[in-house]
Amino acid sequence: MKRLLILGAGTGGTIMAQHLRKELDKGKWNITVVDERTDHYYQPGFLFLPFDQYKPEDIVKPITDFIPKGVDFVNSRIENILPEEHKVILADGNALEYDILIVATGSEISPEEIEGMKGKEWGESVFTFYTFEGAKALRDKLRNWKGGRLVVHITEMPIKCPVAPLEFVFLADSFFKEKNMREKVDITYVTPLSGAFTKPKATAALEYLLKEKNIRIEPDFAIESVDNEAKTIIDYGGKIIPFDLLVTVPTNKGSDVIEKSGMGDELNFIPTDKGTLQSKKYPDVFVIGDATNVPTSKAGSVVHFEAEILAENILSYIKGQKMTEEFDGHANCFIETGGGKALLIDFNYDHEPVTGTFPIAGLGPLRLLKESRFNHLGKLAFKWVYWNMLLKGRPIPFVTARMNVAGKDYN
Amino acid sequence: MDKLIAGKTISVTEEGFLTDFSQWDKSIADAIAAENNITITPRHWEVLDYIQNEYKNEVPLSIRKIGKSGVVDIKEFYQLFPMAPLKTATKIAGIPKPVSCI
Numbered sequence: 039m040k041r042l043l044i045l046g047a048g049t050g051g052t053i054m055a056q057h058l059r060k061e062l063d064k065g066k067w068n069i070t071v072v073d074e075r076t077d078h079y080y081q082p083g084f085l086f087l088p089f090d091q092y093k094p095e096d097i098v099k100p101i102t103d104f105i106p107k108g109v110d111f112v113n114s115r116i117e118n119i120l121p122e123e124h125k126v127i128l129a130d131g132n133a134l135e136y137d138i139l140i141v142a143t144g145s146e147i148s149p150e151e152i153e154g155m156k157g158k159e160w161g162e163s164v165f166t167f168y169t170f171e172g173a174k175a176l177r178d179k180l181r182n183w184k185g186g187r188l189v190v191h192i193t194e195m196p197i198k199c200p201v202a203p204l205e206f207v208f209l210a211d212s213f214f215k216e217k218n219m220r221e222k223v224d225i226t227y228v229t230p231l232s233g234a235f236t237k238p239k240a241t242a243a244l245e246y247l248l249k250e251k252n253i254r255i256e257p258d259f260a261i262e263s264v265d266n267e268a269k270t271i272i273d274y275g276g277k278i279i280p281f282d283l284l285v286t287v288p289t290n291k292g293s294d295v296i297e298k299s300g301m302g303d304e305l306n307f308i309p310t311d312k313g314t315l316q317s318k319k320y321p322d323v324f325v326i327g328d329a330t331n332v333p334t335s336k337a338g339s340v341v342h343f344e345a346e347i348l349a350e351n352i353l354s355y356i357k358g359q360k361m362t363e364e365f366d367g368h369a370n371c372f373i374e375t376g377g378g379k380a381l382l383i384d385f386n387y388d389h390e391p392v393t394g395t396f397p398i399a400g401l402g403p404l405r406l407l408k409e410s411r412f413n414h415l416g417k418l419a420f421k422w423v424y425w426n427m428l429l430k431g432r433p434i435p436f437v438t439a440r441m442n443v444a445g446k447d448y449n
Numbered sequence: 450m451d452k453l454i455a456g457k458t459i460s461v462t463e464e465g466f467l468t469d470f471s472q473w474d475k476s477i478a479d480a481i482a483a484e485n486n487i488t489i490t491p492r493h494w495e496v497l498d499y500i501q502n503e504y505k506n507e508v509p510l511s512i513r514k515i516g517k518s519g520v521v522d523i524k525e526f527y528q529l530f531p532m533a534p535l536k537t538a539t540k541i542a543g544i545p546k547p548v549s550c551i
């Protein structure tokens with residue numbers, strides 16, 4: 039019996055188990071998935087939890103609800119990966135051998151990287167919504183907050199869902215308006231980038247919205263430390279920004295186990311072929327989702343597109359054939375802009391997000407890079423799509439793994 | 450688009466990054482540095498050499514990586530290239546804007 043081992047039962051690990059259990063002969067291939075958690079979080083919901091728009095139970099379900107029949111689930115921390123020996127070591131010291139390994143251990147926050155970030159104000163006036171516990175603590179804080187200087191901050195790139203912090207400021211603006219206290223809140227968006235987003239056309243659209251909503255942007259800010267006494271953040275260039283409430287996105291890194299295994303780069307992301315999704319160093323190791331270093335967004339939509347390509351490539355690899363499927367970096371993200379509206383962006387390695395229609399050229403019904411209520415409904419529907427289609431490895435109607443150039447207004 | 454830098458016609462992006470490294474030389478670096486109120490010292494050159502080398506080896510650049518390079522720490526990197534050091538340094542080095550940010 040051959041063994042396909044999947045590390046991580048988040049978005050990517052779960053979808054790959056679904057795809058490959060359908061394709062691989064049950065008599066020849068055992069599939070095992072390992073994760074230290076028992077809960078699967080719908081991470082896009084972390085954005086809505088602080089504003090009391092989703093309840094915790096909307097965004098947490100048992101991991102085992104999504105592990106297909108015929109796949110073994112091992113609930114354990116992964117201690118180490120020994121790629122030369124084709125082995126993975128679990129917390130109890132036991133080893134799992136593999137013929138093919140899929141690493142889907144994602145990325146996590148590391149507030150320890152910045153001096154003072156996890157100081158005495160952590161959980162008092164310094165929060166993050168990038169974890170379930172963090173989003174819940176922030177919800178409790180916002181329920182009673184009386185206003186002041188709200189600073190929403192990105193520590194360094196890359197981060198998963200790079201639009202989430204922007205969405206957070208837009209939703210905060212509407213939240214305080216609805217509570218009739220917008221004039222008591224001063225909102226500043228602090229980013230290490232030179233503008234609101236990484237791609238020029240989307241940046242222009244988003245900066246316009248920031249202005250319209252009276253949100254200040256502080257670009258090119260590379261944080262050095264958080265001063266817990268003065269309640270300020272300080273950057274390497276000496277800029278100082280005071281806050282009453284700091285909502286930060288700490289450094290995002292790959293799992294510690296990647297560091298231990300020596301397979302990662304300086305942020306524990308694994309050097310991965312951006313087309314085939316095979317590890318650049320170990321032919322029997324494949325990588326999906328946030329754990330890779332491929333130059334596209336770290337997002338659930340990306341994972342979904344990658345999964346289709348990766349499943350085909352693994353089947354070719356098993357047959358000893360050349361891997362012909364190439365991932366193009368396709369990402370598709372809704373951006374909540376507050377007031378029941380949202381934008382949609384669709385892009386890949388080569389094409390930046392532009393205006394147009396999606397998913398059907400000319401028809402839509404979704405509009406790219408333009409605010410609309412329909413886009414917002416799309417974002418809300420994504421939760422249902424995630425639990426019921428995406429995690430089950432079902433294709434989403436009209437939405438293809440490779441980006442469609444038709445319907446988009448380039449130049 | 451074309452721009453006149455140090456008396457030569459150089460092809461650059463809208464943000465002023467060179468699009469053809471073969472057009473780069475030290476006089477171009479000095480001129481771009483001057484536009485950013487920087488006078489290049491031997492210490493600057495150590496950092497610029499490192500950055501150009503990493504680029505040639507196709508290693509993606511980030512502030513964190515430069516801070517860990519052993520060539521310069523982040524604090525000094527900011528002192529040498531104030532404001533947005535990675536952007537300024539890569540522009541002076543004649544290489545494309547880093548894509549560490551997607």
Ligand SMILES: Cc1cc2nc3c(=O)[nH]c(=O)nc-3n(C[C@H](O)[C@H](O)[C@H](O)COP(=O)(O)OP(=O)(O)OC[C@H]3O[C@@H](n4cnc5c(N)ncnc54)[C@H](O)[C@@H]3O)c2cc1C
Nearest residue numbers: 046048049050074081082116144199293327328337338339
């Ligand atoms: C606030 C927020 C908003 C977001 N919004 C969106 C959005 O609107 N649209 C979108 O497409 N994406 C969004 N995302 C991103 C999306 O959730 C992730 O990109 C996606 O879940 C990545 O999937 P993954 O499989 O790579 O990693 P994950 O789903 O994070 O799974 C990794 C798994 O590996 C396990 N693991 C890691 N290390 C170990 C170990 N050592 N031992 C055992 N188990 C381990 C973890 O427990 C986890 O279950 C958002 C993310 C956040 C944080």
